[in-house]
Amino acid sequence: MRTSVEWEIEVELLEDDWSTIRRALESHGRDPEADLPWLLELGLERYRRDEEEWEASGEAKGAATRRAQELRRRETAALVVSMRARTIVAEMRMHGLSERAHALGNALRENRQRMRSLREENALLQARIDRLNSSPSSSSTAFRRPGLWERIARRLTGRGR
Amino acid sequence: MTRRVVFPPLHRLRVRMPGVLGERFADFIREKGWTAEEGVKILLAYGADALTLPDRTFSEVFNEWAAARAELASLRHRAYLADEAIRGLQMNITGLEATNAQFQESLALQEARRARLRRVVAELEAQLGGEASPGQPSSDDAPDRAAAADALRTRPREQNRSG
Secondary structure, eight states, X not given: OOOOOOEEEEXXXXXXXXXXXXXXXXXXXXXXXXXXXXXXXXXXXXXXXXXXXXXXXXXXXXXXXXXXXXXHHHHHHHXXXXXXXXXXXXXXXHHHHHHHHHHHHHHHHHHHHHHHHHHHHHHHHHHHHHXXXXXXXXXXXXXXXXXXXXXXXXXHXXXXX | OOOOOOOOOEEEEEEEEOHHHHHHHHHHHHHHTOXXXXXXXXXXXXXXXXXXXXXXXXXXXXXXXXXXXXXXXXXXXXXXHHHHHHHHHHHHHHHHHHHHHHHHHHHHHHHHHHHHHHXXXXXXXXXXXXXXXXXXXXXXXXHHHHXXXXXXXXXXXXXXXXX
16 A cells, blocks of 8 residues: 655746746636646646657657647746756856855965964064074073073973963 | 856745645656656646647747757756856865865964064063063064074974964
8 A cells, every 4th residue: 555645845946937837827717826736737647648649659759740849849848947947046056156165265365364474473573582582681681580591481382381 | 356146036936745646746757757846847837838828830839849949958058067066166165164274273373372472572572671662573673584584484394383
């Protein structure tokens, strides 16, 4: 025994295509939202029937008869409606990702610039420390101060307080 | 300058297929190899087409089909290009996010190092009677700049490791 399958599917269509579908439903006194399952069932039945007709007229498949042409038109037109929405959704996603990549690229450039600037500043500070340490007053006065070099070493290495 | 792109508006709709219709739909899309979303869109369009029955001549039918076929080929190509671009962009974004996260850590370390060095400079200057205001470069810092430039040239790897 097969269990009942209940589908609830959310899809996106181009507004123009949806307008065409809505008008078609309304022209038959149908509600555009509530009668979507009815329309889908109609489409399913007609697709099946057209497919059977196409299969049955095997010898005429390549022929440019009016009926064969009409069957081809119906299928292609329906595929186009599906593909339009799918393509636009993919292109919108691509555009969104492209903007995100662009923003991240800008952030990376700013980070690199900031890193360069910090390294230069730190090298400058380090050079200043070296110069102060080697200055004559440093060797005559500061060098003799008890605990100075231990404190400096702790600060530089970040160990202890 | 950012590029403004305008996309055609989309309409989102929800379709509920209870019981038997749901089973038929499931069998149908499985047989066709379509996704459920594709199946819904194709069948809704197919059904709507059945409700509009304009009296077309053979050449009108042919022209309509030819135009649809050309549009379908173009749409498939565009979708393929978009899908490829999406894959590439996703990889780029992953790489850029990781690099930026690494930079944030390294920048924080460099900033901490700067703070430590500034304190040491201030302390040394205080001990030596103050050559300049604490933590600020002196007016005559040309020797420091030359030494710093030399250090950056000769010890880039050490700078990198220290973060």
